[in-house]
Amino acid sequence: AFPKRVKVVEVGPRDGLQNEKNVVPTPVKINLINMLSETGLQVIEATSFVSPKWVPQMADHTEVMQGINKLPGISYPVLTPNLKGFQAAVAAGAKEVSIFGAASELFTKKNINCSIEESLERFDEVMTAARAASIPVRGYVSCVLGCPYEGKISAAKVAEVSKKMYSMGCYEISLGDTIGVGTPGSMKEMLTAVMKEVPVGALAVHCHDTYGQALANILVALQMGVSVVDASVAGLGGCPYAQGASGNVATEDLVYMLNGLGIHTGVDLQKLMDTGTFICNALNRRTNSKVSQASCRL
Amino acid sequence: QESQASGLPEYIKIVEVGPRDGLQNEKVIVPTDIKIELINRLSKTGLPAIEVTSFVSSKWVPQMADHKEVMRGIERHPGVQYPVLTPNLQGFHSAIAAGATEVSVFGAASESFSKMNINCSIEESIEKFEEVAKSARNMNIPVRGYVSCALGCPYEGNIIPAKVAEVSKRLYSMGCYEISLGDTIGVGTPGSMKTMLEAVMKEIPLSALAVHCHDTYGQALANILTAVQMGVAVVDSSVAGLGGCPYAKGATGNVATEDVIYMLNGLGINTGVNLYAVMEAGNFICAALNKKTNSKVAQASFNNGTI
Numbered sequence: 006a007f008p009k010r011v012k013v014v015e016v017g018p019r020d021g022l023q024n025e026k027n028v029v030p031t032p033v034k035i036n037l038i039n040m041l042s043e044t045g046l047q048v049i050e051a052t053s054f055v056s057p058k059w060v061p062q063m064a065d066h067t068e069v070m071q072g073i074n075k076l077p078g079i080s081y082p083v084l085t086p087n088l089k090g091f092q093a094a095v096a097a098g099a100k101e102v103s104i105f106g107a108a109s110e111l112f113t114k115k116n117i118n119c120s121i122e123e124s125l126e127r128f129d130e131v132m133t134a135a136r137a138a139s140i141p142v143r144g145y146v147s148c149v150l151g152c153p154y155e156g157k158i159s160a161a162k163v164a165e166v167s168k169k170m171y172s173m174g175c176y177e178i179s180l181g182d183t184i185g186v187g188t189p190g191s192m193k194e195m196l197t198a199v200m201k202e203v204p205v206g207a208l209a210v211h212c213h214d215t216y217g218q219a220l221a222n223i224l225v226a227l228q229m230g231v232s233v234v235d236a237s238v239a240g241l242g243g244c245p246y247a248q249g250a251s252g253n254v255a256t257e258d259l260v261y262m263l264n265g266l267g268i269h270t271g272v273d274l275q276k277l278m279d280t281g282t283f284i285c286n287a288l289n290r291r292t293n294s295k296v297s298q299a300s301c302r303l
Numbered sequence: 304q305e306s307q308a309s310g311l312p313e314y315i316k317i318v319e320v321g322p323r324d325g326l327q328n329e330k331v332i333v334p335t336d337i338k339i340e341l342i343n344r345l346s347k348t349g350l351p352a353i354e355v356t357s358f359v360s361s362k363w364v365p366q367m368a369d370h371k372e373v374m375r376g377i378e379r380h381p382g383v384q385y386p387v388l389t390p391n392l393q394g395f396h397s398a399i400a401a402g403a404t405e406v407s408v409f410g411a412a413s414e415s416f417s418k419m420n421i422n423c424s425i426e427e428s429i430e431k432f433e434e435v436a437k438s439a440r441n442m443n444i445p446v447r448g449y450v451s452c453a454l455g456c457p458y459e460g461n462i463i464p465a466k467v468a469e470v471s472k473r474l475y476s477m478g479c480y481e482i483s484l485g486d487t488i489g490v491g492t493p494g495s496m497k498t499m500l501e502a503v504m505k506e507i508p509l510s511a512l513a514v515h516c517h518d519t520y521g522q523a524l525a526n527i528l529t530a531v532q533m534g535v536a537v538v539d540s541s542v543a544g545l546g547g548c549p550y551a552k553g554a555t556g557n558v559a560t561e562d563v564i565y566m567l568n569g570l571g572i573n574t575g576v577n578l579y580a581v582m583e584a585g586n587f588i589c590a591a592l593n594k595k596t597n598s599k600v601a602q603a604s605f606n607n608g609t610i
Contacts, residue, residue: 188569189566193309216565217566217598220522221524221527225528244603247603249602250599251602255521261520261521261522262493264492265494266492295521296521299519299548
């Protein structure tokens with residue numbers, strides 16, 4: 006049986022834009038987030054408080070955080086890779102933050118130049134500060150179904166990292182198929198392992214559609230009781246590990262499927278499609294959402 | 304076996320419809336020798352069934368005007384079926400004369416669609432197919448039945464599962480060995496797929512069912528997964544996702560064979576098909592059509608250099 010309600014976590018403005026080639030002007034980012042706030046989405050990942058040296062696309066994090074309309078009932082989490090980022094985020098008005106771990110040592114080394122253990126120690130500082138400020142922290146685990154460097158990732162390792170992050174105080178763990186190689190088979194195996202360590206109510210899936218498997222993988226996660234799903238409007242954000250390939254699953258396509266399953270999301274699909282049209286025009290690119298592509302002539 | 308433990312079929316037969324359904328819905332007319340080359344390459348991938356062409360009037364479907372030449376020109380690999388579409392008795396005779404050993408007939412669960420597509424009611428179309436089925440039976444030629452608009456119609460909108468079951472049953476009763484249920488405009492979701500299959504499975508044995516999903520709304524793999532979880536063991540797909548949707552301009556149509564196989568491989572389900580060989584065939588036809596593949600697996604693999 007499927008969950009009756011699913012919380013859709015919109016990652017377009019951060020994960021999506023971060024992986025788009027064109028740098029998006031601050032007013033466009035703010036307008037994107039404001040439009041998303043009108044669609045019924047309850048969670049919109051707004052930006053990332055990382056050094057602009059590493060992620061130029063997110064250099065305007067303070068302006069974006071301060072510029073958006075923050076509607077009541079909507080959460081606007083931001084990424085904070087370390088204590089410095091956390092403090093900057095809180096100073097800019099953030100009320101929820103996210104930290105990013107990985108189930109792969111090589112990926113962690115290449116991505117943030119340290120081991121998994123060291124990354125968790127850094128996060129501990131953020132957790133302590135967040136707890137003191139009563140700020141909820143969401144934990145991400147990357148490479149849960151495969152790693153661009155290590156290849157296969159053991160479900161046990163994913164469970165181990167998830168458990169550590171949950172024990173540190175993350176209220177939710179988003180399991181990311183970073184390179185989209187997962188299938189319903191590996192999704193099931195991985196979730197079975199993780200669900201032994203973390204309650205299903207605290208789990209989310211973050212599927213990439215690089216191999217076209219995202220919705221099928223999400224379907225399996227839902228069947229196993231997961232009720233939080235990350236997605237990106239218009240499927241923004243390519244895959245940095247496979248040039249020209251797609252990345253995030255499109256929020257429109259996800260909502261279309263959930264509607265068809267009779268699962269409540271609170272999201273207005275038409276408004277979502279309109280938002281996707283806006284950002285694609287601004288980026289001068291075609292949408293990655295098939296629902297949008299099919300509907301555009303209606 | 305991983306798939307057995309999960310209640311999924313151990314083996315799934317993939318029916319490759321690229322050369323017919325795929326090419327028919329491509330804008331560019333493909334030369335006969337390219338069609339033959341495509342089919343010959345597909346024959347080497349392990350695919351058990353490849354829909355070759357359509358014996359319809361070239362006035363209606365110019366892309367399939369070379370049906371005789373294609374039928375006669377392809378290499379026939381042992382163990383591979385090469386069905387062709389035959390809308391009526393005339394097409395059937397022509398197909399047999401050209402060497403066809405299996406044929407398909409196309410019904411629909413929507414009266415409006417039937418009228419717009421083949422200019423007659425469902426009942427009238429069934430009568431035509433019965434003629435084909437009768438001749439086919441006399442000649443020991445297997446007939447596959449398709450039911451279009453199984454999850455929605457471009458004209459009528461919602462289609463009730465009972466209607467799909469009714470048309471399926473008519474086709475099955477006249478002797479079709481397999482019924483392929485087509486989500487013609489790709490509007491279906493795992494919810495409507497389940498409801499439709501439950502209704503059809505009351506009338507037709509599971510082993511005689513196939514799903515033919517379009518990816519117009521990105522739902523195809525999720526819908527196929529749902530069908531497979533319910534025990535369906537035959538899936539139609541099109542190499543490189545050839546074939547757009549004639550009802551939504553610019554939108555995609557058929558699900559890509561490569562993406563289906565990738566998913567089934569990941570589920571531990573045997574298909575007998577070599578994914579890399581299919582990708583190469585897809586690469587070939589896309590180059591010939593001067594278009595990008597619709598297969599995400601192909602896009603990711605060729606760009607990455609790995610599989």
